[in-house]
Amino acid sequence: MKIVVLSTNKQLYSTQRLVESATQRGHECIVMDHTKCYVGIQQGKPSIHYKGQDITDIDAIIPRIGASVTFYGSAIVRQFEVMNVISANPSQAITRSRDKLRCMQILSGAGLGLPITGFARMTSDVDDLINMVGGAPLVIKLLEGTQGIGVVLAETKKAASSVIEAFYGLGNNILIQEYIKEAKGTDIRAFVVDGKVVGAMKRTAKEGEFRSNLHRGGTAEIVKLTRQQKETAIAAARAMGLTIAGVDMLPSSRGPLILEVNSSPGLEGIEKATNKDIAVEIIKYLEHQYEQKQSLKPIIKRKIKKESKL
Ligand SMILES: Nc1ncnc2c1ncn2[C@@H]1O[C@H](COP(=O)(O)OP(=O)(O)OP(=O)(O)O)[C@@H](O)[C@H]1O
Numbered sequence: 001m002k003i004v005v006l007s008t009n010k011q012l013y014s015t016q017r018l019v020e021s022a023t024q025r026g027h028e029c030i031v032m033d034h035t036k037c038y039v040g041i042q043q044g045k046p047s048i049h050y051k052g053q054d055i056t057d058i059d060a061i062i063p064r065i066g067a068s069v070t071f072y073g074s075a076i077v078r079q080f081e082v083m084n085v086i087s088a089n090p091s092q093a094i095t096r097s098r099d100k101l102r103c104m105q106i107l108s109g110a111g112l113g114l115p116i117t118g119f120a121r122m123t124s125d126v127d128d129l130i131n132m133v134g135g136a137p138l139v140i141k142l143l144e145g146t147q148g149i150g151v152v153l154a155e156t157k158k159a160a161s162s163v164i165e166a167f168y169g170l171g172n173n174i175l176i177q178e179y180i181k182e183a184k185g186t187d188i189r190a191f192v193v194d195g196k197v198v199g200a201m202k203r204t205a206k207e208g209e210f211r212s213n214l215h216r217g218g219t220a221e222i223v224k225l226t227r228q229q230k231e232t233a234i235a236a237a238r239a240m241g242l243t244i245a246g247v248d249m250l251p252s253s254r255g256p257l258i259l260e261v262n263s264s265p266g267l268e269g270i271e272k273a274t275n276k277d278i279a280v281e282i283i284k285y286l287e288h289q290y291e292q293k294q295s296l297k298p299i300i301k302r303k304i305k306k307e308s309k310l
């Protein structure tokens with residue numbers, strides 16, 4: 001197969017591991033910076049161009065789209081899809097998962113466990129909002145935050161109101177969330193590929209911190225998931241329409257509560273914590289899709305022939 005990893009940085013661990021894994025399995029694999037791809041849209045002839053070249057013979061892509069370029073990146077993925085190229089994740093699911101609020105709404109609709117979450121625009125509703133998530137302590141999250149930045153624990157109702165009002169005053173969109181104290185600064189990342197959990201790690205926050213993000217000094221170790229945690233992770237990926245997903249969950253007394261479903265989950269933390277080859281699972285999924293597509297080709301051709309006779 002000819003595989004393209006869509007990534008803005010060739011040096012990133014995840015990008016390198018995907019290229020390495022694909023190459024080891026006998027594929028041709030190149031990295032393309034999606035922010036430098038451009039598209040041609042015309043009747044029956046969609047095209048993608050990169051560095052002045054028309055890109056035509058690609059079998060599969062692995063999107064590694066960063067949060068800051070979701071709109072452009074998913075448009076490029078969509079263009080590959082229109083050109084009948086296999087994608088490790090659908091463009092629509094990437095866009096869907098990037099919006100934290102939309103993600104929580106979808107998961108809630110699918111009946112999956114979540115911390116109670118509120119979203120509002122008016123400061124006059126703050127009191128009711130705080131009561132809705134069970135009062136203080138509570139967690140306030142910037143909708144656009146990542147890596148733990150913009151996630152605040154408000155210990156008292158007074159502190160919560162001040163922080164919420166400050167965020168509103170600055171024109172930020174925020175989520176207000178029940179604080180899950182049983183999690184005790186830990187969360188679980190389950191890496192899902194094609195309906196299976198292929199690796200899982202537990203992240204623990206550093207002393208005096210409630211956010212377990214590795215970027216905030218947290219540490220990661222391998223963990224064996226309970227059946228319920230596995231099922232929740234798989235169901236969350238399915239609800240979001242993602243084939244490849246990093247599902248973050250908080251352990252709680254009422255079972256796993258999902259925090260987020262990531263469409264470009266990093267490989268470094270999970271491969272190092274679990275000592276497993278996660279990259280190869282993604283390549284194997286593409287191979288499977290490719291085989292299916294090849295085996296369907298004669299059927300589709302026959303169908304077209306038959307239809308054209310009519
Ligand atoms: N409701 C909560 N109760 C207890 N701890 C929480 C809660 N929400 C978040 N945390 C802790 O804070 C960390 C960061 O929160 P979250 O994952 O929601 O934001 P983020 O990491 O900034 O966003 P992203 O995952 O999109 O990069 C979590 O990993 C978890 O350890």
Ligand SMILES: [Mg+2]
Nearest residue numbers: 147148248260
């Ligand atoms: Mg997170």
